[in-house]
Amino acid sequence: MSRLKQITEAVRDAGSLGVADLATMTGASEMTIRRDLEVLAAQGVLERYRGGARSLLLRGEEPPFALRSDENTDAKRRIAAAVAALIADGESVVLDSGTTCLEVARLLHDRRLTVMPLSLHAVNALSSSSTLTLLVPGGRPRPGELALTGPLTLASLQALRFDTAVIGCCGLSAAHGLTAFDLEDASVKRAAITSARRVIAAVDASKLTRTALAHVAPVSALHAVVTDADGDDGLTAAGVTVVTA
């Protein structure tokens, strides 16, 4: 686990912590801790005060993109590979934001497809491809996450029909369906689902038990769920194809 993530969690759990404590805990020098705190403060994770920092992460809120991106990479890669295998050449695909979908984007780089990613991270991962047709949706990128949201994004989605939507989400359960932390994100995801003939949800195991704030769609809107765990959680019973990567 990266030191930044370690600091983030320690400060979140303790509420606030001193620089010296963090230095002891991580084995790094105080100067390095200060530099780390500066980075995390810029990301909005915590707030600095003289001698330490206090957490700004609310419970049930997502840590910023930069911290999630190199976490659980194995599971993400396997899920991404399984998702990519479900997509046939020539399809048009709308690709959700989030770290799991970013992995999917990397695997699609040399495929022959039409892809509209909903996050600038994925756009950048794909912009050097010469084989696929890249479509950028309009919108306002959310800081850090770089997920595109807002009326321009919704308009871009409504103007098009896709073969497949690949949706990454913050929570999924048979009872509450697909849920997201951010209200704007939720409406974008909903628009993406509406514009697609087939919907694939890419969900790592940690999301299967969780439920987030904003409702996106019921489980019945999904055609397939790709996950890395065995826990089925009643999804199969609800009529969804569950693919275990």
Place this chain on the structure above:
Amino acid sequence: MSRLKQITEAVRDAGSLGVADLATMTGASEMTIRRDLEVLAAQGVLERYRGGARSLLLRGEEPPFALRSDENTDAKRRIAAAVAALIADGESVVLDSGTTCLEVARLLHDRRLTVMPLSLHAVNALSSSSTLTLLVPGGRPRPGELALTGPLTLASLQALRFDTAVIGCCGLSAAHGLTAFDLEDASVKRAAITSARRVIAAVDASKLTRTALAHVAPVSALHAVVTDADGDDGLTAAGVTVVTA
């Protein structure tokens, strides 16, 4: 001048050249030349054949973005600074594609503005800003240039009104007005101009004498031209404010 640019020009001027010739000319090893040719071939600049390469650049065509980006940086920076000085805090700005406008984007990073860049390069330069509101237009990014074009881009522009449009162009003259190499680009520029109350053209000296294929707008559509040369070329006579950086 970078070795890649040197090779590009030598091959363009000679039509085709051998690897050994290029190695002698640049002082690099043949292996390095081969690697360079591979890069340039991927950019569509030239075509490789056994023993050398032949140019694919048509006369009057623009070299790819990667080769233009670190060329004439002084002039570009000065022009960009002058353009940035013309923009007041709080404005909404649409920012054209191209290397000059990318420099403008860098200068706007910490300003308080609403900015819609028409190229992904500029989007990336601005996406880490916490002070400005970044709007991404939809569209299909042109390979290399990453300029957004197509119906999604036009729709994004038509949906909004800007205070200022900053346009970079391929050619500008009092007689033929603003011209661009690419037809798609031309219609995007035209839409950007139509959506803006004030239009600033950022043009380095080399463009002032040139005329490109596609007509964008007459000189009368411009409110100010920022350039680095003294040559006025009848623009002032046509009623345009010329700012010399």
Place this chain on the structure above:
DNA sequence: AGTTTCGAACATCACTCGTGTTCAATCACG
């Protein structure tokens, strides 16, 4: 068949990035 060209693999070098150390300036608190 012989010669040339090519590109994969490895070595080398410069450069960057992250980290640690030092120290003067700054801040908080008695």
Place this chain on the structure above:
DNA sequence: CGTGATTGAACACGAGTGATGTTCGAAACT
């Protein structure tokens, strides 16, 4: 107002990275 803790700028160091050169077996052209 003074004293000790904290901070951040500046420099040093080491690991990792990217560009270049060299070698050599394979492939291609004549």
